[in-house]
Amino acid sequence: MRKNGTLYTIEGNVSNQVMRCERQLDSVQIIGYGCPLYADLENQIVPELPVMTVTPGMTNLATSISWTASAHAQKYLLVIWDADGNEVVREETTGVRFQKLLPDGDYTAQLTAENSGTTVTTEKQAFTVTENHNPLPFSAVVNAGTDEEPSTVSWTESVGALSYRVCFVNADTGQTAETLETDNTVRTCEKQLEPGNYTVQVTACSGSYETASPVLSFTVKYRRPVTAPVLEVNGGTYNTSTTITWDDGERAVGYRIRIIREEFCYEFSHLVCPPVGVDSSLNLVYQNDITIVEEDMGMQHSWSGVLTEGFYWVYVTVYNAAGDTAEAYHSLNVRVPLEGDLDDDGKLTQQDAVLLEQYLLGDLAFSRYGMTLRADMDGDGRVNGFDLALLRQKIV
Structure with missing residues (x-):
């Protein structure tokens, strides 16, 4: 028993006697408290009240209910009633999440956390499931391809879709390049396209109800090497x-x-x-x-x-x-028009020899690259005295 900061105990092994003892609550001799859960004694450990969150679904999208983990809870009981008070869900679980596809209508949910017969229960939460005939949103990706490899489009499942329609459009001309139809078991399709800019969109269909993916832009490029011209x-x-x-x-x-x-x-x-x-x-x-x-x-x-x-x-x-x-x-x-014709008059004269001699003496610089080729009379890649001698010989 505890009273006014003092703990009173009856102990059976104090100097071989049963005695009534007193200790202050802050005594270092006290290291904790405990009480066995006897069959005829109510459990005093009450679970913490969980926080429940309801995310209403649609007729083609499951309603999701989640809650925070409750300290000391051994299990949970989730109950859902319809608008007429009929119990439509009774789920015992140790987890913290529940999902179920429900018909459209109004509902109420309540969660109970339990620990050996001791329970704590949340307030009831009302929610509404709406009807939806359109297939659910989905995502799509495209691999552009090349002039040798087809463009490939793939997408995730759209719940409620009975078929899919894939439409390729030439972004440069605005004209539809190809429209393909698939059943609801197919998640990919491919098409060989000419190089250019395109867009593609996948539409999930359920009768007259449709849900389209975002429009994807891509470019088909040339990948085959070009051939060298002749x-x-x-x-x-x-x-x-x-x-x-x-x-x-x-x-x-x-x-x-x-x-x-x-x-x-x-x-x-x-x-x-x-x-x-x-x-x-x-x-x-x-x-x-x-x-x-x-x-x-x-x-x-x-x-x-x-x-x-x-x-x-x-x-x-x-x-x-x-x-x-x-x-x-x-x-x-x-071609060199005439070897040795340094004055460019179409014939070999003494004037050509004079020009070559002036070049060798450093008194003249050739005005263009080709003059060096004309002066190289022996074709050895050098212009020297041997070339001058050969030029004079040709002139003579």
Whole structure:
């Protein structure tokens, strides 16, 4: 017994006697209290009152009832009555959630938490289940595909749907590309589409009742590599045009042209891309590749322009809408009109020898790249005294 801050006990083992003892409630000798649940004694441990939440459903969507876990509760009893007071649900459970599909109408729910005969009961909650004929909302996703792989649409189940309708629309033209029908057991469909921009929407159908998914946008791209075009090159001279033409590249949406000239370079430091690991002090002749032309040609199939004398490589790159590319290349040699004709008068004269001598003495610089090729009479890639001797011999 407890009274005025004092605990009174009758103990049967105090100095081998049964005695009445007194202790203060804050005594360190008291470590807790307990009472056996005797058959003829009411349980004093009352469960905590749970908080019940009712989420009303529809005729095609289950009503959901949940509640907070009750301290000391061993089990729960959920009861639901209809508007006439008829008991439609009596569910004993140890869980904290219940779902059931109910007909449309008004209902009342009540929850009881129990612990060995001791119970606590919530207030009754009224709710209403409404009728709904439309299939329930659902989600859909699309895998865009390519010109080689079909576009694939998949979706989750729409409760109440008897069939599904899938509609593809060309977003660029607004025209329907394809409409497909499936039964309610199918959750995916595929369609091979031409490259372009599209939208797709899935509609769940139940007779005249329909529920549509959000509209999904996607783009079908080219994935097959383009084919390289066939080049045709008509080389000109230093004062006549060189013409380069090519045929259609399959699935092409544009072309790029690049023309590279191979030159000989005597100065290591003048190289565009100096070779790695080469001693720059060696007296060598290096090949220098210089880009002369680099143009985006759009959908044009030809290029024309004047190139100086020399050896060239022509590269034409074709690309499709997806960025795939293919490249064709061709060599080109722009001819020297007349070796040694440095004054460009169409014949070899003493004036050509004078110009070459002035160049070798450093008194004259050649005005264009092709003059070096004309002066290289022996074709060894160098312009020196041997070339001057050969030029004078040809003049004579």
